Amino acid sequence: MRLFLFLVGGTGSRVMRPLIxxxxxxxxxxxxxxxxxxxxxxxxxxxxxxxxxxxxxTENLLRWYRSIRKTLYGESVDVLKGFFSVKVxxxxxxxxxxxxxxxxxxxNLGAVxxxxxQDFIAYSTLDTxxxxxxxxxxxxxxxxxxxxxxxxxxxxxxxxALNQFKDSEEFRQFSNVFRKTDRIFVVSSIFGGTGAAGYPxxxxxxxxxxxxxxxxxxxxxxxxxxxxxxxxxxxxVQQDEKSPISRADFxxxxxxxxxxxxxxxxxxxxxxxxxxxxxxxxxxYLGDEVPSNPYYNDPGTNGQRNDAHVVExxxxxxxxxxxxxxxDQLVTEGGNARNPIYKEYGLANDKMTLSLKDFGVQTRAxxxxxxxxxxxAYQYLTHQFRQDIGRGYTEDKPELQNSFLATSFFVTLTNDxxxxxxxxxxxxxGNQRSxxxxxxxxxxxxxxxxxxxxxxxxxxxxxxYKGLLSTMNKASQAAVKTGRFGSGDVALRLMTLLDESLDxxxxxxxxxxx
Numbered sequence: 001m002r003l004f005l006f007l008v009g010g011t012g013s014r015v016m017r018p019l020i021x022x023x024x025x026x027x028x029x030x031x032x033x034x035x036x037x038x039x040x041x042x043x044x045x046x047x048x049x050x051x052x053x054x055x056x057x058t059e060n061l062l063r064w065y066r067s068i069r070k071t072l073y074g075e076s077v078d079v080l081k082g083f084f085s086v087k088v089x090x091x092x093x094x095x096x097x098x099x100x101x102x103x104x105x106x107x108n109l110g111a112v113x114x115x116x117x118q119d120f121i122a123y124s125t126l127d128t129x130x131x132x133x134x135x136x137x138x139x140x141x142x143x144x145x146x147x148x149x150x151x152x153x154x155x156x157x158x159x160x161a162l163n164q165f166k167d168s169e170e171f172r173q174f175s176n177v178f179r180k181t182d183r184i185f186v187v188s189s190i191f192g193g194t195g196a197a198g199y200p201x202x203x204x205x206x207x208x209x210x211x212x213x214x215x216x217x218x219x220x221x222x223x224x225x226x227x228x229x230x231x232x233x234x235x236x237v238q239q240d241e242k243s244p245i246s247r248a249d250f251x252x253x254x255x256x257x258x259x260x261x262x263x264x265x266x267x268x269x270x271x272x273x274x275x276x277x278x279x280x281x282x283x284x285y286l287g288d289e290v291p292s293n294p295y296y297n298d299p300g301t302n303g304q305r306n307d308a309h310v311v312e313x314x315x316x317x318x319x320x321x322x323x324x325x326x327x328d329q330l331v332t333e334g335g336n337a338r339n340p341i342y343k344e345y346g347l348a349n350d351k352m353t354l355s356l357k358d359f360g361v362q363t364r365a366x367x368x369x370x371x372x373x374x375x376x377a378y379q380y381l382t383h384q385f386r387q388d389i390g391r392g393y394t395e396d397k398p399e400l401q402n403s404f405l406a407t408s409f410f411v412t413l414t415n416d417x418x419x420x421x422x423x424x425x426x427x428x429x430g431n432q433r434s435x436x437x438x439x440x441x442x443x444x445x446x447x448x449x450x451x452x453x454x455x456x457x458x459x460x461x462x463x464x465y466k467g468l469l470s471t472m473n474k475a476s477q478a479a480v481k482t483g484r485f486g487s488g489d490v491a492l493r494l495m496t497l498l499d500e501s502l503d504x505x506x507x508x509x510x511x512x513x514x
Contacts, residue, residue: 001029001037001038001039001040001181001182001183001323002039002040002041002042002094002179002181002182002183003039003040003041003042003182003183003184003185003319003323004042004044004174004178004182004183004184004185005041005042005043005044005184005185005187005319006044006046006184006185006186006187006198006202007043007044007045007046007047007058007187008046008047008186008187008188008194008198008199008202009046009047009188009189009194009198010047010052010054010055010189010194010306011187011188011189011231011312012045012046012047012187012188012189013045013047013052013054013055013057013058013059014054014058014306014308014309014312015187015229015231015312015315015316016043016045016058016061016062016187016316017054017057017058017061017308017312017424018308018312018313018315018316018424019316019319020058020061020062020065020088021371021374021421021424022316022317022320022367022370022371023041023065023084023085023086023088024065024083024084024374024417024421025083025370025371025373025374026081026082026083026084026085026086026370026373026374026499027086027320027366027367027370027371028080028085028086028320029320029321029323029324030324030366031324031326032326035080036080036081037080037323037324038077038078038079038080039077039086039087039323040077040086040087040088040089040094041086041087041088041089042088042089042090042091042093042094043062043088043105044091044105044107044170044174045058045059045105045106045107046107046194046198046202047106047107047194048194053305054305054306055106057305057420059104059105059106060416060420061417061420062088062105063105064412064413064416064417064420065084065088065417066088066089066090067408067409067412068084068409068412068413068417069084069085069086069087069088071408071409071491071492072084072491072492072495073085073087073492075087081499082495082496082499083374083377083495083498083499084495090103090104090105091170091173091174091177092104094177095173095177096177100169101169101170101173107168107170108168108169108170166205166208166212171205172214172215175209175212175215175216175217175218175221176215176216176217178217178220178221178224179217179220180217180220182224183224183225183226183227183322183323183330184206184224184225184226184227185226185227185228185229185319185322186199186202186203186226186227186228186229187228187229187231187315187319188228188229188230188231189230189231189232190230190231190232190258190261191232191233199228199230199261199265200261200264200265203226203228203265203279203280204264204279206221206222206224206226207222207279207335208222208335209221209222222332222334222335223332223333223334223335224332225281225327225330225332226279226280226281226282226332226337227280227281227282227283227284227318227319227322227330228280228282228283228284229284229285229286229315229318229319230261230283230284230285230286231286231287231311231315232285232286232287233287234286234287234288234309234311264279265278265279265280266278266279266280266283266340266342277336277337277338277340278336278337278340279335279336279337280337280340281330281331281332281337281340281341282322282325282330282340282341282342282343283340283341283342283343284315284318284321284322284343284344284345285342285343285344286311286314286315286318286344286345287311288309288310288311288433290352290432290433307427307428307430307431308424308427308428308431309428309431310354310428310431310433310434310435313428313435314345317345317363317366317367318343318345320366321343325341329341346360347359347360348360348361351433352432352433352434353433353434353435353436354433354434354435354436355435355436355437355450355451355452356368356371356372356437356449356450356451356452356513357451357452357512357513364513364514365514368513368514369506369507369510369513369514371437372449372506372510372513373499373502373503373506375437375438375448375449376445376448376449376502376505376506377495377498377499377502378418378421378422379443379444379445379448380445380465380468380498381413381414381418381498382414382418382443383443383465384465386405388465388469389401389402389404389405390402391469400490400493400494404490407491409491410491422440425437425438425440426440436450437449437450438450444464444465445463445464445465445468446463446464449510449513452510452512452513453512454509454510455508455509455510455511463505463509467505468501468502468505471501471504471505472497472498472501475497475500475501476493476497479493479497
């Protein structure tokens, strides 16, 4: 399965961050039989605010992930198990025969980024009557907005500026490479500017592809399976009279946008017919009434760097859920979804400090074990692995030497991706509401998972690095005898043995996770 994932505005980038972590843990969507499905994701970040720190952090994580994954599995898509097993590609990656697109996850909005809004609409060339009309629709501050910082909470600006989407080279290339079996998902907030404006524009142009003779497979695109996450207010900002962003406006903007979405996206009522039609096959709604720690009120000039929030973690789950819905429940005819699906999310335990156990049964079954395994792998590779080189399982294949620590794979994994992972966890724990799945103050395996103590038995001691090393040693010896790994698969061998050893360890010691 291939998913085109449109990430609109700052919230889009922030939801992608936990999704990357879930992919790194080896989490896949599952079919009706509960089996993991192969997956390639093509993230497309749509945000004119290229200096947005949330965007830059997400783009870095995506680049690091892609590099790590390529070392482990090459270009294969059919990998169903293991850390970093979901394939992540740029739009440029999947275009056959080469392309003039940049090898980036960012959608080129150059015509927007470099201009003030009034220059973009050629305000100075309008006659007096049309200038007066524009002045009624847009405030002086909005006309003066330089759009390289986004749309500063003004979707009326964004809805005009982002209409260039359909004329871009990226959209043309995406349209022509799209296949009938592919899916589309849009992530955006509803209470800001870029996300609230970008979501309906993306969907409109995809559904209207049937009218564009320049698109080869316009029928498939018009009837594509589309899901969308609409993020309602979930964080607070400091009050600043000089800023156009105000928490007090979030609810009124949300209500206005929801009415517009109902009439144009999620609930079109045909004249004389009782049945409501939607442009979206599966609509997900998510928010939190608990006010977060107030974020610095930054319209964009200082980079917009928000701490990670549990709502974003849950939001990433909507994408996995959408991919797990069978094709026959996501039918589109003539650009309209038949029997659209609407979903919200509720916690099992409404607490101010959450652990892995505070989510519902379905979430725990899908997420908890892989996330726990990944964190234990992080602990091992960060705090113990260097001491184990030359001992145990590493002796079976002498190519795993100290020089491995200087390879681009290991440096990218530990110095880049793991640093981003730990930063993400610290921000989740420090926010309100707080999400603390793991204990960041320990270097040991036994107390690494919060709210779940490992089992102790009469014949088995505490979980620790020594026991993990022994398990990996046995697995390595078996792999050597069968010739399972080639001589060049050093990184793959390490990560596979670690994944499989932790699999049995978590089953044995942490059965309370799910």
